Structure formats: structure tokens, C-alpha cells
Amino acid sequence: MRAVIPFKKNNAKSRLRALLSQEEREGFAMAMLNDMAEALLGSGCFKVIDLLTTSLIEIKGLNTVLTEKGLNEALNEYLEKMSSHSMDEPVLIIMADIPLASIKNISDIISFQADIVIVPGRMGGTNALFIRNPSSFRVDYYGASFLKHIEIARRNNLEIEVSDSFNLSTDIDEVADLVEVLIHGKGQAAHYLKKIGLTLLESNGRVGVKRK
Amino acid sequence: MRAVIPFKKNNAKSRLRALLSQEEREGFAMAMLNDMAEALLGSGCFKVIDLLTTSLIEIKGLNTVLTEKGLNEALNEYLEKMSSHSMDEPVLIIMADIPLASIKNISDIISFQADIVIVPGRMGGTNALFIRNPSSFRVDYYGASFLKHIEIARRNNLEIEVSDSFNLSTDIDEVADLVEVLIHGKGQAAHYLKKIGLTLLESNGRVGVKRK
Numbered sequence: 001m002r003a004v005i006p007f008k009k010n011n012a013k014s015r016l017r018a019l020l021s022q023e024e025r026e027g028f029a030m031a032m033l034n035d036m037a038e039a040l041l042g043s044g045c046f047k048v049i050d051l052l053t054t055s056l057i058e059i060k061g062l063n064t065v066l067t068e069k070g071l072n073e074a075l076n077e078y079l080e081k082m083s084s085h086s087m088d089e090p091v092l093i094i095m096a097d098i099p100l101a102s103i104k105n106i107s108d109i110i111s112f113q114a115d116i117v118i119v120p121g122r123m124g125g126t127n128a129l130f131i132r133n134p135s136s137f138r139v140d141y142y143g144a145s146f147l148k149h150i151e152i153a154r155r156n157n158l159e160i161e162v163s164d165s166f167n168l169s170t171d172i173d174e175v176a177d178l179v180e181v182l183i184h185g186k187g188q189a190a191h192y193l194k195k196i197g198l199t200l201l202e203s204n205g206r207v208g209v210k211r212k
Numbered sequence: 213m214r215a216v217i218p219f220k221k222n223n224a225k226s227r228l229r230a231l232l233s234q235e236e237r238e239g240f241a242m243a244m245l246n247d248m249a250e251a252l253l254g255s256g257c258f259k260v261i262d263l264l265t266t267s268l269i270e271i272k273g274l275n276t277v278l279t280e281k282g283l284n285e286a287l288n289e290y291l292e293k294m295s296s297h298s299m300d301e302p303v304l305i306i307m308a309d310i311p312l313a314s315i316k317n318i319s320d321i322i323s324f325q326a327d328i329v330i331v332p333g334r335m336g337g338t339n340a341l342f343i344r345n346p347s348s349f350r351v352d353y354y355g356a357s358f359l360k361h362i363e364i365a366r367r368n369n370l371e372i373e374v375s376d377s378f379n380l381s382t383d384i385d386e387v388a389d390l391v392e393v394l395i396h397g398k399g400q401a402a403h404y405l406k407k408i409g410l411t412l413l414e415s416n417g418r419v420g421v422k423r424k
Contacts, residue, residue, distance in 0.1 A: 143419055179335050202356060207356045
């Protein structure tokens with residue numbers, strides 16, 4: 001069984017620019033990537049964990065695969081290569097910006113019996129996809145990718161399960177999302193935000209984030 | 213075992229006013245309440261399900277308890293009454309605006325063994341609280357209530373478990389949240405939004421909601 005994490009470091013997490021400098025955004029993206037690597041490695045479920053990335057990055061325990069392609073093209077090429085090299089083994093595609101993911105969350109995903117396990121992100125996204133036979137599936141991220149992936153699976157007569165997890169649904173794109181990391185995070189991403197001086201801000205019963 | 217749903221109908225869901233009229237907001241709030249009632253009744257776990265509300269509302273299978281108090285005061289008075297009437301049985305406090313909640317989600321919460329089970333909502337909220345001994349706990353909603361409830365449990369030496377569910381974490385407050393109902397909802401709330409003409413809007417890879 002394999003896992004693959006697509007990752008873009010350059011100008012990562014641009015929607016956080018109102019609060020974080022480019023250097024901080026890249027540092028935070030790397031911290032979230034390290035959290036995901038730890039959860040995947042800690043699960044002990046994967047023979048190989050590939051990091052599919054546009055920059056030369058080394059993470060202990062991960063196998064760097066360089067690509068210059070966009071997310072969909074890079075992942076579909078990856079799935080095709082797995083099929084053509086007779087490596088048609090199950091693969092978990094998981095995003096690098098889900099810093100609440102725990103080891104248990106990872107092993108829960110792969111414990112389902114269906115052909116495809118899909119983990120929704122917020123606002124129609126897909127945060128993880130477990131594909132039992134990579135030759136049978138192609139991805140289509142951006143927009144309401146959750147609905148697109150359900151439709152692709154149906155068109156290919158694949159059985160689908162939806163995995164229900166707050167931790168895994170919490171991808172970090174906008175400043176408001178940092179609240180979740182500060183409240184629920186236990187890993188490097190939460191540590192990084194605290195280190196650069198972010199803290200919770202409460203006003204009128206609502207919760208936000210500010211610099212100390 | 214009891215469940216209690218706090219509910220306010222008048223001017224419900226005011227943060228949806230950019231898209232929904234007051235009548236629609238109240239209709240949608242009632243549809244969400246009905247979804248929650250169905251999930252609780254369907255679980256078969258509760259001897260009594262109380263609806264703690266400021267308006268005279270009848271929902272089949274629920275016991276209406278009128279109150280004029282605010283959320284915290286009303287719930288803490290409810291917990292105190294349970295204790296003083298020797299009804300110190302477990303109680304699930306659950307919000308009325310979590311329309312993705314399934315029967316399985318409800319039975320999962322009460323399957324934990326801890327003294328307190330807390331289900332986070334987004335942005336620091338608490339969407340459900342399972343309290344094994346009502347005399348041992350008081351609630352403190354608004355703001356980062358998740359952290360406040362963890363702290364209250366610790367102060368009372370109560371063991372806590374956090375239940376991890378995307379469905380249960382998805383409380384509907386803002387227009388953007390309606391995306392989740394349209395994509396993942398299967399009950400009356402999703403049906404209501406479609407009936408009044410709401411549909412998904414995709415632009416630049418992001419998903420929103422519009423009137424048809």
C-alpha cells in the first residue's frame with residue numbers, strides 16, 4: 001500500500017497573506033507537511049510514501065517525486081504510472097494541509113472495504129482519497145471535487161464510502177482556519193503558529209486569530 | 213438517558229439574512245430541528261428528548277420545555293433540575309443546527325465510556341456534550357466554548373473524550389455554510405434549501421451558493 005502527498009512550497013498558502021509573510025507561510029506549510037508525514041509514517045500502513053512536489057524537498061521517510069505539472073495532471077500521471085508498472089496496489093492520496101490528522105484518522109480511512117474511500121474537506125473539497133485499484137480511477141480536484149469524485153466512482157461502477165472526520169475535513173486555507181489549528185492542533189503546525197506569536201482573539205462571542 | 217435540544221425560532225439564524233428572508237430563515241431552522249429530532253429518535257437511545265425553547269413549538273416525539281432564559285442559563289437550570297429531582301441520568305445536549313448529523317453519529321457519541329464526551333463545532337464551538345452525571349457539570353457556551361468545556365471538565369476531575377466527526381462539526385451559521393448542506397445533506401434542511409431555489413455556484417475553483 002502506498003500514500004502520496006501532493007505539495008507546493010513556493011508561495012504556499014497565499015490566502016494566509018493577510019496575516020503571514022511569505023516566509024512564514026512556507027514555514028507553516030512545511031510544518032503541516034511534517035505533521036502529515038508523521039501521521040502516515042506512524043500508522044505503519046504504507047510501504048512507500050511519495051511526496052509529489054515542484055520543489056526539491058527532503059522529508060525523512062518520504063520519497064520525493066519531482067513534477068512540474070498541476071495537481072490533477074501530476075496525480076493522474078502518478079496513478080497511470082502505478083498502473084503501467086504493474087504496481088496496481090492501493091494508494092491513499094492525501095493533502096498536505098490537514099494538520100489535525102492523527103494516526104488513528106489514517107488507519108480509519110484504510111479500514112473501509114469499499115473500492116474508493118473519500119474524505120470530504122470543507123466547501124465541497126476532497127481531503128483524502130483511498131483508491132484500491134489505481135488503474136480504475138482518475139482525480140478531478142478544484143471546485144466541488146467531492147461531488148466530482150463521487151460521480152467518477154459511480155461512472156466506473158466503483159463502490160464508495162465517505163469517511164466522516166472533523167480532523168480530516170479541516171484543511172487550512174484562510175486566516176479563520178488557523179483558529180482550528182490553535183484550538184485543536186497538537187503537532188508542528190500548531191507549535192509553529194504559537195512560535196511566530198499567533199494567539200486566539202475573542203470578541204462578541206466569536207473567535208479569531210491575532211498577533212500577540 | 214435523555215437528550216435536550218436548545219432552540220430559538222424567533223429571528224433564527226440572523227447571519228443568513230444576506231440570502232434568506234426572515235420567514236425562510238425560520239423555515240430552514242425548523243427543517244434543521246426536524247433533522248436533529250429524526251436522528252435522535254431514530255437512534256432509539258433516549259427515554260426523553262426535551263426541546264428547550266422560547267417559543268411554543270410542537271415536534272412529534274419531543275417534549276417541549278418553555279424557557280425565557282439565555283442559552284447558558286437555560287441549560288444550567290435544566291441540568292440543576294435534573295440533579296435535584298434525582299434524575300441524575302446521562303444527558304446529551306445537542307444543537308439544533310447540525311443538519312448532517314446521522315443516527316450513527318448520535319449512537320457513536322454515547323458509545324464512549326468517558327464522563328464527558330465533547331463534539332467540537334467549527335471555530336471553537338461545542339456542537340454536542342454528553343454528560344454522564346449532570347450534577348457534576350455546568351455549561352459555558354459562546355466563544356471558544358470547546359476550550360471552556362474541556363477546562364470545566366478538568367476542574368471537576370472528569371474524564372473527557374473528543375468525538376471526531378465532520379457531520380457533527382458542521383453547524384450552520386453563515387451563508388457559506390449552506391454549501392455543506394447542499395453538498396452533503398440528505399434530510400429536510402437540504403430539501404428546504406433546494407425548494408426555495410438555492411443551488412451551488414462554482415467560480416475560480418471555489419464553491420458558493422446562489423439563488424437559481
